[in-house]
Amino acid sequence: MKKYCNKIIELALLTLIIVTPLLFSKETESTFLITKEAFSKSVILFMTMVWLIKLSSNNEVKICKSPMNLPIFFLILAAFISLINLVHSTAIHLSLWDLSNLLCFIILYFIISDVIKTGGQIERILVIFVLIGGWTALYGVLQYYGIDYFHYWVGNAGRKRMFSTFGNPNFVAEYHIAILPISLIFFL
Numbered sequence: 001m002k003k004y005c006n007k008i009i010e011l012a013l014l015t016l017i018i019v020t021p022l023l024f025s026k027e028t029e030s031t032f033l034i035t036k037e038a039f040s041k042s043v044i045l046f047m048t049m050v051w052l053i054k055l056s057s058n059n060e061v062k063i064c065k066s067p068m069n070l071p072i073f074f075l076i077l078a079a080f081i082s083l084i085n086l087v088h089s090t091a092i093h094l095s096l097w098d099l100s101n102l103l104c105f106i107i108l109y110f111i112i113s114d115v116i117k118t119g120g121q122i123e124r125i126l127v128i129f130v131l132i133g134g135w136t137a138l139y140g141v142l143q144y145y146g147i148d149y150f151h152y153w154v155g156n157a158g159r160k161r162m163f164s165t166f167g168n169p170n171f172v173a174e175y176h177i178a179i180l181p182i183s184l185i186f187f188l
Helices: 002-022 033-057 069-088 092-115 119-144 151-156 169-187
Strands: none
Touching: 002 033, 002 092, 002 119, 033 092, 069 092, 119 169
């Protein structure tokens, strides 16, 4: 059971890595953000359920030891302390939304640290990140030069700049800045 759960979680993680940067919907008010967040939270929820099934089938809850566990614990503590400040928030729904994002990433950290163990798994994930980064960069460059297959979101750009499938030039830059060192390592 453990082996199957690990494989399902790994496939869900790869799906998350591949689909989220490429996902958009012209049917929503926010072409990019809502669609990406809904998809990623759904996949993380699915991964969490499979992970909990795996943990319950072993009849023991064992969290992998990692040097990041203590900082993550303090992050969780800070998140729960911030719940106290919700009564003073002018936009409680936004505070809860951000808290749910933070908790999703914390859960994702523990799932990944429990399931992704081998160098082959890590390399496969990094290669997929680089390939998706290359595709989004290529599409962004084409977009910059006026070649855009999805013209309905051009109005969101304002001036001529690259935003690829992320919907925001800053998000594209952040993604590619994170991918660039990994790409260089594979190149060397």
